[in-house]
Amino acid sequence: MHRVCLTLPTHRSCPATITAVAGEAAYGAREFGVEVHLLVLDSAAPAERAAHRAAVAALPPAPGVVVHHLDEDDQRAFLRGTVTAAGLDGADRLLDLMLPAGVSYGACTNRAFLLAEALGCASVHRRDSDSRYQLLGGKPVFPIHHELAVLGRRAADVAGSVTRSRLDPGCADRTVAVAGASFIGEPSVDLAELRALDPEAYREVVGLSVPVGHPEIWRRNLIDEAFRGAGDTPFTTDLTTLTLVSPARVDMCNIALGREVYGRVPLPPATDTIGTDYFLLHLVRHARLPGVLHNRHIVNYHTDERRSDEGFLAYQLRFAKYLLATPHLDAVYAELAAAGEALLGPDGLIRPAAVAAPLRASAGAGPTGNEDRLAVLDRRYRSLGGRYATAADLFAARRERLLAEARADMADFALLVDAWGTLTAHAKGAAVNHLPHLATAHAPAVTR
Structure with a gap:
């Protein structure tokens, strides 16, 4: 039976x-006659x-x-x-990159990718713990509806x-490699x-x-649209587009990828850094692999922990590290864009070496320029005082470490x-030897 992995890292x-x-x-x-492996990867207290x-x-069977x-x-x-x-x-070192001590949005998803390989799944569908589904007529609007309808099929066969x-x-002859939508509600950052x-x-x-x-006009528009997702208009009817999916139009709480992507290249394992887990979306687009953009947007919200002083500082650190990772990633994205279809081998699959x-x-x-980025953060955050000044103190105390980590994260990746x-x-052999229930599970069942 066709197997897929629906994962919730938390x-x-x-x-x-x-x-x-x-x-x-x-x-x-x-609805689709597939075997869905719901994979909850739990790093909570x-x-x-x-x-x-x-x-x-x-959970009911x-x-x-x-x-x-x-x-x-x-x-x-x-x-x-x-x-x-x-x-x-x-x-x-590889084990540390796969399961680091700190929060890593890429590493938790990489673990889902490897486990999906162990389970024999054809795709991974990712959701987040701080989001929920929209309702239409009192029923949840599930993104998996579009994901399962298109992933793994020829684009030409999906077009109709x-x-x-x-x-x-x-x-048109390439396989649909990604399906996704965005979110409504509170900003993702x-x-x-x-x-x-x-x-x-x-x-x-x-x-x-x-x-x-x-x-400058593009910069203003990008700043105005940043982290705001699909706005606040609720779902009323389906709209799907076969295209080269823009990473700016989807969110990682609402995404599905085929194994021909994540089986070839992982996500950056950077710790305490938001945004780096969008890497594969850039790669898929630059390699000109088809995708489907839909509008079954998930509702994003912020947890109470985010509002606490400790949660605020932790998140501001992740944001600062994202800003320092950005120029490194932009340089990589420029190279990937220049390579284009050369990112693919004769078999039409992504070449990891590229x-x-x-x-x-x-x-x-x-x-260059990360020193200037930290200077902007320092100046602006100190001008706001309070918790922002405390965050500025944290950035200043870790300045050299933050700059070094931005470079080291690329080498680790x-x-x-x-x-x-x-x-x-x-991966499959490891599952058989170390978590045998993964390799032998058949629906319906609950493990652990």
Whole structure:
């Protein structure tokens, strides 16, 4: 049976989200006749993890759905088995990149990718713990509806079933590699308070994320649209577009990728850095692989933890590290854009070596200007006082470390890209040896 992986990585309390995503899994299995493996990757604290375990245990059996709830001990056992079986040098370093001590949006998704390979899945569908589904007529609007309808099919065969096509006919014989939408609700990056306190400071700070060289009118538009998703208009009817999907039009809480993408190249494993997990979306677009953009947007909201002083500082650090990663990634994206279809081999699949090369170049000499970015943050945040001045103190204390990490993160990513093909090849064997229930599970079942 065709298997897919619907994954929910989490490091916070989210029992209600687990229940809701299980509903989406049941919908996908029922409507499309596939086997949906709901994979909850749990890095939450013990009390929250216990609540998640209870939520999983309370899920009603659903035909075609297999639920896996893996804590970090489970994940580490699987990863160590995979790395050991792969026989690669630097096994401990690879394990650290796959399951770091800090929060890593890329690493948690990479773990889902490897586990999906172990389960024999054809695609990974990612959701987030701080989001929920829209309702239409009292029923949830599930993105998996469009994802399962198009992923893995020839673009030419999909063209007749979407609302519109904006795809170059030269890409018609290629497989649809990505399907996604955005969000409505609160901004994906929690900067609303900054914007309210000082709109000019907001524009200057957010402007640091815009690639150098954009015309001023484009810069203004990009700053105005940044992190705002699809606005606040609720869903009423489906709209689907076959196209080269722009990373700016989708959100990682509402995305699905085919294994021909994530089986070839992982995501950046950078810790405490938002935004880097969009890398594969840039890669897919630059390689001219077709995708479907739809409008079943998920509702984004901010948790109470984000509002606390500790949560605020943690998030501002992740935002600062994103701004420092941006010029490195922009340099890589420019190289990928220049390569275009040369990113693909004769088999039409992405060539990992073509991705690793610009990453190493960026980690070497790399782009300049990050010192200036930190100076802008320092000046603007200190002018706001309060928690922002405290964040500025944190950035100043870690200045050299932050600058070094922006370069090192690119080198780490290149290392992981080099190892990825070998890791994915050994994932299934590691699951059999270390988490046998993963390899042998059949629907309906609940594991752990």
